Amino acid sequence: MEKLFELSHQNPALFLDILESIKDAIFISDHVGTTLWLNSASEAMCGIPKNKITGRNVRDLEKEGLFKPSVLRMVLEEGRNVSTVQTVGEGRKYIATGHLVKNEEGQIIAAVAHLRDITDAVKNTSKLQEIEELLEKYSAQIRKLTNMQQNRIGVENVNLGGKSNSRIIAKKIVEKIAAVDTTALIVGETGTGKSLTAEKIHLLSKRRNGPFVQINCASLPDSLLESELFGYEKGSFTGATSKGKTGLIKAAESGTLFLDEIGEMPLHLQTKILHFIQSKTYMPIGAREPRHADVRIIAATNRDLEQMVAESKFRSDLFYRMNILTVNIPSLRESRDDIEDLAIYFLNMFNEKYNKNKRFSNGVLKNFIHYSWPGNVRELENLIERLVILSEDEFIEEKDLPQKMMEQHMISKSPYISNNATMTEILEEIEKKMIIDALEKENSTRKAANFLGVTQSLLMRRVRKYNIKLVVEESKTFVKQHYEE
Ligand SMILES: Nc1ncnc2c1ncn2[C@@H]1O[C@H](COP(=O)(O)OP(=O)(O)OP(=O)(O)O)[C@@H](O)[C@H]1O
Numbered sequence: 001m002e003k004l005f006e007l008s009h010q011n012p013a014l015f016l017d018i019l020e021s022i023k024d025a026i027f028i029s030d031h032v033g034t035t036l037w038l039n040s041a042s043e044a045m046c047g048i049p050k051n052k053i054t055g056r057n058v059r060d061l062e063k064e065g066l067f068k069p070s071v072l073r074m075v076l077e078e079g080r081n082v083s084t085v086q087t088v089g090e091g092r093k094y095i096a097t098g099h100l101v102k103n104e105e106g107q108i109i110a111a112v113a114h115l116r117d118i119t120d121a122v123k124n125t126s127k128l129q130e131i132e133e134l135l136e137k138y139s140a141q142i143r144k145l146t147n148m149q150q151n152r153i154g155v156e157n158v159n160l161g162g163k164s165n166s167r168i169i170a171k172k173i174v175e176k177i178a179a180v181d182t183t184a185l186i187v188g189e190t191g192t193g194k195s196l197t198a199e200k201i202h203l204l205s206k207r208r209n210g211p212f213v214q215i216n217c218a219s220l221p222d223s224l225l226e227s228e229l230f231g232y233e234k235g236s237f238t239g240a241t242s243k244g245k246t247g248l249i250k251a252a253e254s255g256t257l258f259l260d261e262i263g264e265m266p267l268h269l270q271t272k273i274l275h276f277i278q279s280k281t282y283m284p285i286g287a288r289e290p291r292h293a294d295v296r297i298i299a300a301t302n303r304d305l306e307q308m309v310a311e312s313k314f315r316s317d318l319f320y321r322m323n324i325l326t327v328n329i330p331s332l333r334e335s336r337d338d339i340e341d342l343a344i345y346f347l348n349m350f351n352e353k354y355n356k357n358k359r360f361s362n363g364v365l366k367n368f369i370h371y372s373w374p375g376n377v378r379e380l381e382n383l384i385e386r387l388v389i390l391s392e393d394e395f396i397e398e399k400d401l402p403q404k405m406m407e408q409h410m411i412s413k414s415p416y417i418s419n420n421a422t423m424t425e426i427l428e429e430i431e432k433k434m435i436i437d438a439l440e441k442e443n444s445t446r447k448a449a450n451f452l453g454v455t456q457s458l459l460m461r462r463v464r465k466y467n468i469k470l471v472v473e474e475s476k477t478f479v480k481q482h483y484e485e
Pocket residue numbers: 153158159160161188189190191192193194195196197302377378381
């Protein structure tokens with residue numbers, strides 16, 4: 001220290017030289033605010049030569065808009081050290097700290113401002129805020145879209161029952177589930193009407209006047225799913241500026257929360273949901289106190305949850321909790337007796353929507369009854385919408401049907417299937433034949449999958465299942481048994 005004083009005696013400007021060498025801006029005024037000195041970093045920051053600033057009072061510089069606000073003016077007025085965010089010149093942002101310099105008698109002789117550029121850091125926080133706002137907007141849109149989808153159908157008027165035993169049973173179970181107020185699980189293949197059933201249960205239950213809120217657990221990444229469900233507290237993870245967010249559990253207060261595709265929910269959220277089901281309380285992200293909500297949970301899945309439990313991919317306690325009340329929505333293949341009524345229901349619906357008066361020819365309905373409907377009711381609904389719009393004449397004929405449906409119908413009449421085969425055997429035979437036909441036609445597994453409207457991996461699983469031998473030659477794929485013949 002003494003050595004330093006000695007050096008400063010030899011060179012009175014020593015400390016100014018030191019201040020000159022640092023990257024942050026340093027600005028010194030006297031006790032009334034007249035600028036005495038600034039370093040080169042300050043000069044660069046202001047964009048004005050030093051000699052145009054020295055000798056000027058910080059209040060005037062502030063009035064001219066160079067500093068918004070002037071930290072030195074604040075320090076001198078308040079008589080204490082001050083920190084603030086200062087905008088300089090064209091808008092760069094600085095953390096500005098002002099210090100008072102006093103003599104031995106305690107009188108103020110100068111004030112020093114130290115400014116550090118935080119423009120980039122500020123940009124990043126506002127980016128975070130932007131992202132947050134965007135997410136808020138998206139989730140509002142998702143909510144709106146799902147509501148629109150529900151309104152489109154008019155769930156109140158949909159009849160879940162039918163002629164087939166499996167549908168009659170499902171309808172009875174739905175009515176029983178609606179009469180109680182516990183967690184329920186809906187299982188079924190894709191497009192069978194699980195979402196529709198969830199809403200129907202809500203509308204038949206005593207919660208019908210409360211909200212029906214739904215979320216698809218597969219549609220969001222884990223962290224978003226968590227904040228979407230439970231919400232978060234103000235400032236819990238994006239800094240003090242975050243407004244906080246209401247979770248869907250709260251939004252479903254006194255109503256029903258429908259967790260679609262629950263099989264895709266990550267394990268740690270399954271734990272939180274189980275806790276909520278058991279205690280009716282939950283913790284928003286960043287909250288200190290648990291919140292209470294009066295919400296009924298209904299979940300749906302097209303996965304085999306029992307199998308997932310066996311593979312430790314789904315929590316067994318949550319599964320058993322939900323599995324107390326389960327309804328199985330049958331596939332169309334398991335409820336063929338209902339296909340005709342459903343087809344006519346959709347025909348009337350789309351005739352009305354598009355102001356048409358189309359009818360089915362008998363052959364068309366027969367095709368419908370024999371087809372395998374991998375996309376279930378949704379596939380039937382979409383097909384009929386297309387047929388109503390696209391078919392030329394009043395009668396929708398077999399020629400208007402998609403080719404794959406015609407082919408299946410042909411195969412189902414094929415003599416190779418014995419009369420006493422079970423339905424599964426017949427379907428498997430049809431599936432195998434379709435796959436072989438598609439592979440022979442396309443000579444590529446990718447194109448064949450495309451042709452059949454399935455993923456390539458699903459196609460390959462079936463190829464293995466049916467033991468179809470493939471040969472690849474000159475980048476073309478051939479089916480071996482036929483290739484050798
Ligand atoms: N019994 C029914 N009567 C009339 N329309 C139905 C019926 N069941 C299902 N639908 C219609 O079929 C379509 C698919 O139904 P939904 O979306 O409920 O199926 P999902 O099982 O939830 O499908 P995913 O597994 O893809 O979520 C919807 O447009 C729905 O309105």
